[in-house]
Amino acid sequence: xxxxxxxxxxxxxxxxxxxxxxxxxxxxxxxxxxxxxxxx
Ligand SMILES: Cc1cc2nc3c(=O)[nH]c(=O)nc-3n(C[C@H](O)[C@H](O)[C@H](O)COP(=O)(O)OP(=O)(O)OC[C@H]3O[C@@H](n4cnc5c(N)ncnc54)[C@H](O)[C@@H]3O)c2cc1C
Numbered sequence: 001x002x003x004x005x006x007x008x009x010x011x012x013x014x015x016x017x018x019x020x021x022x023x024x025x026x027x028x029x030x031x032x033x034x035x036x037x038x039x040x
Contacts, residue, residue, distance in 0.1 A: 007031030009040060 002018040004011045007029055015029045029036075 001025055002027045004029045007033075007036030009037065012037065 002015070002022070002025060004015045004018065004027065011029055011031070015027050018025070018027050
């Protein structure tokens with residue numbers, strides 16, 4: 001299992017890349033605020 005902390009661009013790309021690298025593994029992305037990708 002991959003756990004990515006932070007729902008900004010880096011976190012999203014990291015989560016996508018983790019999924020591509022290991023398709024069978026669950027990926028969890030944790031975001032502390034109520035809105036992911038807030039700055040973009
Ligand atoms: C006001 C503003 C507007 C911008 N607008 C644009 C734009 O329109 N287009 C563009 O290309 N770039 C924009 N940028 C630049 C862009 O935001 C940054 O380059 C980009 O967001 C950096 O991505 P990041 O994933 O490294 O960090 P961040 O975007 O900062 O993402 C980090 C995330 O991690 C979360 N986080 C932090 N600590 C924790 C924790 N302990 N647990 C869980 N989650 C946590 C934060 O809430 C945040 O969502 C803007 C920047 C600012 C300041």
